[in-house]
Amino acid sequence: MEKYIVLDIARSHVSYAIVTEDLDFLEKGRINTDYHEKKDLFDPMIELIRRYKDEVNGVSITMPGVIDRETGFAYSGGMYNWVRNMDYAGEVSKRVDLPVVICNDAKAACMAELGYGNLKGIRNGLMVMILNTGIGGAVVADGKLLNGEHFAAGEFSYMRGDYKERDGVNDMFALANNLDGLSRCIEEESGKKNMNAMRIFAKLQMGDEAVLAGVRKYCDMLATYIYNMQCIVDSRRVVIGGSIADEKMIIDLIREAVDRKFDNFSYQNIFKPEIMECCFHSNARMYGAVYNYREVMKNRKAKESE
């Protein structure tokens, strides 16, 4: 059975795990790193991989940035501003003498759903990840993750949603429906300030009507964007990810809002997708890393045999 070392690179640390192709986690850990210069990250990371060199078949990395997951080339790297048009996977591979693949971290979370979770077996689907600062996600087209021309397909943050405010920035999906957007809706409806996700869930559980009205307002906006994505993609299922997807009640409220939108809209040629929560939470990116590794290797083998 194949084994991989998967690494999830974040701002101040790298989480890693040794995972089998059957998704069993044999070992898990994290090392602290810095991000200012290449060696701050590369030196400790390379040392870590070398420690497991004889145990694993390959390396799969997830990180922020615009990345060509087929070739391992990184166009940019989020806060790692030294990552600019570099053969990232190639450089790591040379130093550890193992096959290395990389992909964007949000896309990895989507690939976990596509490979092993709630998008498995779905030919046309969408993943919408509600994040602190924006909306991430992915499009599954004909059973495959859609890369787009510049690996930016599924960057839903940039969608525009409302005609009235089109000149401002408020009608951008990122700002309307990120977690701040949720707090804003609740403040508008209930007057309660600085509500974080935990406190919102608690209030919902207690049956706070004003908070519920705020969440409904937020879900109605979210449903508009889901409807608009559906005009373009025509998917069977939309999977909701991000920390708010942990709360079943929110998923139910999103589903109700999507029902309201699709059932009452006068244009009836767009099909209502099924709304589901994501399957994987804390380890999503690592599962996705396994899927990405296996897919990329499969594609490379297919190309070689051609």
Add this chain to the structure above:
Amino acid sequence: MMMFLAMDFGGTFVKHCLMDAEGNISERGQFPAPLSFREEFVNAVSTLYDRYRGQVQGLAISMPGVLDSASGYAYAAGAYSGILSKTNIYELLKDAVDVPVSIENDAKAAILAEAWLGALKGCSGGAAVIIGSGLGGGIIMDGKIRRGSHFASGEISGLMMESGNFSFDSIAGSRAGMTGFLVRVAQAKGMNPADFEISAFIQSPVREDPTKPRITGKEVFEWIEAGDEEALAAYRSWIDDLIMVIMNLKAVLDPEKIVIGGGVSRNPRLIKDLQEEFKKRMEPMKMFGMPDCDLEACRYTADANLAGAVYNWMQMYGRE
């Protein structure tokens, strides 16, 4: 070289021609649309096919409706719905035509023509915005049209432009097509929308003088060129709507290129203004690493449906 009989079933006429595998056209013709009986439709195809029997290796059809090209099933068929809805077209034509038959939705065929020989040629991922009376669209991936789970992928006409508005006024098809544009110009100038060349579906006041020719998009563009401020304001707000549609396509799909089609896309001013506005809107997003995307006019004007039908045939039967 292979030769095909291509037929484009429109609401008024059926256009047909012979086309080779490089898109060269010969022997054009047209006849009135056979809309009344199913037998009339079969006879029309059969009569025309008999004329070219032995000369052609395939029959490629473009028609309106929700069509499953793979199986031949028509869920709906636009103007032909009365006679062809919920019918398998391949079964229907089985006895009349003894070469492989293909059907494709006419808007999708027009976009396939761009992918074959037009502005989307060689493009791995592209999207088309077709400005007709309403708005049409389609998505090309790896040279093929994307259909989605219910044949509704690329249905940009339905895009909701106003979050809380559930009426038809809110959809891109109402706002961003020619009708949406002309109605806006009429409102800006305090004129009767019914005096403009708008879709018959729009309810508007009765015309005072029905004999007066309707005002066309071409005339409105002349007003704009002459510096008519009301018309220009309406034009600007129409451009904003089109940009919103384009931005949504861009964010979801990250295509290499988005092409603009429909009669009005031949107006160089429109394409230039769209390109400028799009560039302006993209600027702040580039800071966050949002990549660029080309925006240009479709290359095909006439014959797009016929060419796309043939390209669809070649894709279906594997002889590209």
